[in-house]
Amino acid sequence: MADDGIVPRAVVIEVLRRNGAEVLEQPDKADMFLVVKGRAFEVIAIPEECGRKLLHYLSRKFTTPIHHFYNPLMAPPLPGEPIQ
């Protein structure tokens, strides 16, 4: 993570998935993803670099602790993933 609070897309998607969200890339539009978790269900832009406000929004909407984005090792494992 850089000092400016920007987190790369790959980390954001990984953390959302580890917190139980389904993230599916939209084939017809760059940067757009369908994100589903519980009742939250939306098509949203997840750009290559995600800023603070977007991370707070994703954290709130998809009930993902904000600190997981900045420290992905704290995110829970994926189902079936061995814990080391």
Add this chain to the structure above:
Amino acid sequence: MAKTKKKKASNPDTVALHGHSSDGSFHVVGIGNLRVVIVPDGKFWFAQGLEIDYAVQGSSEQDAKRKFEYGLEATVEAHLMVHGTIEGLLRVAPPEVWKEFLGDPSGKKRLYSQLTSHVLQSKLPFDGIHYLVAEVS
């Protein structure tokens, strides 16, 4: 000299409408006067809807607007395909978000409206399912 009070311009009501054909394959969705606040976020721009809790990040103010429009329309279509309604989308942003964005002096307040039509595939994209029963030899 008599002072005249300036009448405050009231915010127009936000409206959402949804109509569909009898077989459910054709839908029209209108969203009117949705308040969207666009604020800078470092080198990015962030657009947050208030009456509908939906937001996007863009590389410029224009990019944020474009992504907001596309994303909201795509979200409407996804809700129609899965639930058949847009009720799940009609969630107001929480009070702390209103406070944060309306209180931001750098925020640009905009009213957003859209009318979209959606043709949903009501039939399977193939003729049907042929079940094959394996015979025990």
